[in-house]
Amino acid sequence: MEAHVKYVPMRMNVSTGPVTAGLRPLSARSVVLSMLLAVHPPELPVKDLIRLVEPFGVGGSTLRAALSRMVAAGDLWRTDAVYGLSDRLLARQRRQDDAVHPRTRAWDGDWEMVVITATGRGAAERAELRTRLTALRLAELREGVWLRPANLDRPLPDGLHRVAVTYTARPDEPAHDLVARLWPLSAWASTAQTLLTTASDAPSPADRLTAFAAIVRHLLGDPVLPPALLPPTWPGSELRTAYAEYQREVVASVGVEGRVRGC
Template sequence: MNVSVEEGGPGEPDDSGGAGEAAPRPLSARSVVLSLLLGAHPPELAVKDLVRLVEPFGVGGSTLRAALSRMVAAGDLRRTDAVYSLSDRLMARQCRQDDAVRPGTRAWRGDWEMLLVTATGRGPAERAELRARLTALRLAELREGVWLRPANLDRALPDDLAEIVQFWTARPEGHPRELAERLWPLDDWAATARSLLAHVTDSHRPADRLAAFAAVVRHLITDPVLPPALLPADWPGEALRAAYAGYRRRLTGAAGGGDA
């Protein structure tokens, strides 16, 4: 079983602070449970395993059972006999998290993905939802309605986007690296990543480390995953992923009965 950490979602509590915080708050019982299930493939765990796994994070048996009941009632989890699994909504979130930690890339030959939003008459909520979707696809807005990114991701765009955007590949004018710096706050992202790396190194209690790596995952989700030629020197993205992978391996050992 792979064990992962929860990342915040729209309309849901975010117990660890924002991605830019290097000293996130401890996670709640709910977040500890979701962190474990989001990393499980398939995303399900028996109660007896959850009781053992959450104990190092300061979550007792009665607190766990109360949290599980609330999560089932809220639609976060499903229960089958003594086994809990993620709901469909949170399984989609697991896919986003997996992609953040292990994004698929391909060789970049200089082309950029470009999207032009063509739908009109849409309300503020619909526009905000579309912006969130395009941002999650690691696109950035050059100007209103025009989104782009280097064509180095090994992924297809969702079919339903064809109803509201035009898509093509091109090579924008100007220096690609200058364009990347205009589209993404790369220096700020790198500074936060280095702060998170320092924080996870200094965190020793299991609960503190889980909270710290929850912030790591949220920050990795915002990584634009640019080609190396467009990144600043000493980009810490891979170091952050390697730190998380090492933590996950240790937690996997704990899930098998070892120490976290």
């Protein structure tokens, strides 16, 4: 599902009802991306796209204009009457899939630690590395020192060794105290509950889509901590379940329900 709800919209905002929780209505481009990000493989005939986006207020001419712009911008490829995500957006789909279906393992108390050793990098390079490490659900303890509980079933990228060294660590500080320093869990949980309410109360299909786009974006920031380190009412699983059910609902509406990951 399209995660970037703050994308500057086209002339036509497809949501005509009130948008709550400070969410911006999605553009035609964002609606198209939301549909393609939901299916596997991420490609659909234009006739299916027309059927999918119509409930969200996107007409045929608006859709075709958006598709043309997206192909020209490198967001999509086109073969005959079929449109699919470009390689760049396939990477986004993988990140979103992982946010909804994170792969975890039992936690034995170990922590992943990444210490940045590269020097002389420009601001853009530093920002890009910070984005990469955040996407790995690492958190920065102090400048250049990133860590998290070692409960994710995924390797660190091969290229990371060129700019950092990695360790398996057992901090002396109590794990709950360290988690509290690294992640604003109360704020994340509060936003999650607000988004769940917003999605449940959304007055139109377009507003529901806007809310669920914000939900999947919020899931990208879930640290996916071991259960022992989470607050007792952590809403992460509830948020994932709500999004997965909505994803199945949207895709099933055009008869391709078997193409949602996890179905």
